[in-house]
Amino acid sequence: MxxxxxxxxxxxxxxxxxxxxxxxxxxxxxxxxxxxxxxxxxxxxxxxxxxxxxxxxxxxANEVLRLKRRETHQIFDAFWQSHCMSRTEAYHWLGQQMGLSDKKAHIGSFEMDQCQQVIDLCRQNHRKAA
Structure with missing residues (x-):
């Protein structure tokens, strides 16, 4: 970075x-x-x-983006932990879903729209697994 x-x-x-x-x-x-x-x-x-x-x-990041990233991390962490993935596997999955390399698939680098995309992906895929 x-x-x-x-x-x-x-x-x-x-x-x-x-x-x-x-x-x-x-x-x-x-x-x-x-x-x-x-x-x-x-x-x-x-x-x-x-x-x-x-x-x-x-x-x-400014305050608003920091809060959005924090929310995104909470949802993403709960998602991969409930799906028995390692953190590395989860970020690889996320990169594939978002069309990003593993190196670029990190919430700490994401903007508001990308954070929302992660939240949406986790919610959609959580429903599929349930």
Whole structure:
């Protein structure tokens, strides 16, 4: 994933930051002590990093998109767990369904419409399996 430098929402500068700037003392509760995020201090758009690294988890998102991605993850995770898939198998299935490579099939990179597509796919395929 490319390291973000310019905010796609406001054009501000995105910098590597301590999550404490956003979450305060909640970093300990969230398990983010010693971790990093990429943050636009102008509009609060951000993305977390893979544990123990400065590699972004996805694309920078504003509050609305972060909430949609969180909802999508909850539905997708429940879907693949209930279908006895591994996480890797689930993302492979998702990539096939969406016409994306395994490398591009990650919720952390998705936009609103792609998140909704994942939710719809999980709901449709859950009904088929039931």
């Amino acid at each position: 490319k390291i973000p430098t310019i905010c796609r929402y406001c054009g501000g500068t995105i910098t590597l930051a301590n999550p404490r700037e956003v979450f305060g003392d909640g970093v300990t509760h969230l398990g983010l002590e010693g971790e990093y995020i990429y943050l636009c201090r102008t509009c609060n758009a951000r993305v977390g990093c893979h544990r123990g690294s400065t590699r972004p988890l996805g694309k920078v």
